[in-house]
Amino acid sequence: MNREKAKLAQAEVYKTALDMYSSGLVSGTWGNISARIDETFMVITPSGMAYxxxxxxxxxVVNMDTLKYEGSLKPSIEAIVHADIYKNRPEVNGIVHTHSTYALTVATARKEIPPICEDQVQILGGSIRVADYAMPGTKEMALACLKALDGRQGALIANHGAISCDVSLAKAFIGSQIIEKTAMVxxxxxxxxxxxxxxxxxxxxxxxxFRNKYGQKT
Ligand SMILES: [Zn+2]
Structure with a gap:
């Protein structure tokens, strides 16, 4: 693992976590945020810590194949969900998971949000599907999220919250805001x-x- 890249990813995850906290997308807990380091390693927010x-x-820093981690703090319990998305979506470099209010409201009704807003379609790729309910931190939840995210950059998670992923963590964070806004609309x-x-x-x-934009790797 390139230590310089790992340090940059840690700084990016920490900054985005602070931004997420001040944006009001999370209340009480952090939700969780991650960034890819390379094909094997990612950085994710720790479990249950005040910012x-x-x-x-x-x-x-977490090994995505073994889920073993470095340091004294445990990673978020959703580490397996993040790891499985990185392993199955090679273009994804950042993931944001929130329990934001409007997204969670629609997720409790388990309703797929049809394509209704331009920015939703452009940034998230179309309708916002609902991942089937599964216990947090399980392989089942990871599989349900992957299925709901197929061809998309964002999804709701039944009775739980929302998840967004994109080519950069900054874009995934924008995606999480678009999910919340679209759910409110x-x-x-x-x-x-x-x-x-x-x-x-x-x-x-x-x-x-959307595809053209991705082709340019902006
Ligand atoms: Zn959660």
Whole structure:
């Protein structure tokens, strides 16, 4: 493992965790955030720690094949979910998992959010599916998330929260904000007759745009 890359990933995870905390996407707990170091290692937030007591060097380096970790702090219990996404989605370099209020509201109703907002389609890749319910921190939850994320950058997790992944942690963080906003818009639109979906033709246009953007590796 390249130690310089690991240090950069720790700094990025810590900074994004602070940003997430101040954005209000988490309340009481951190949710969890990770960044890929390479094909074998990732950095993830530690389990159940108050942000005031942390620093970049306490972000946990985890071997994604064995889930063994370095240092004295245990990684988030969702480490297996993050590891399985990195192993199955080679383009993904950052993951954000939250229990944000509007996303969780829709996740408790287990309703897939259809394509209703342009930024949703462009950034998340289409509808926001709901991963089947599974106990946190299990292989079943990892598989359910992977299935819901197929061809997407974001998904809800039944009765649990939301997850976003992208080519960088900064983009995954934007994705988590788009999920929360889209869930709020979806709930609000239900009060005025329900949303009108973006047509399949226009969804395809945005998907093309999305693929091109990825092709340029911005
Ligand atoms: Zn969670």
């Amino acid at each position: 005031e007591s942390l620093s970049p060097d306490l972000m946990v 979806y709930i609000n639109s239900m009060a005025i007759g329900g949303p009108v979906e973006i047509s399949q033709k226009d969804v395809a246009f945005f998907s093309d745009f």
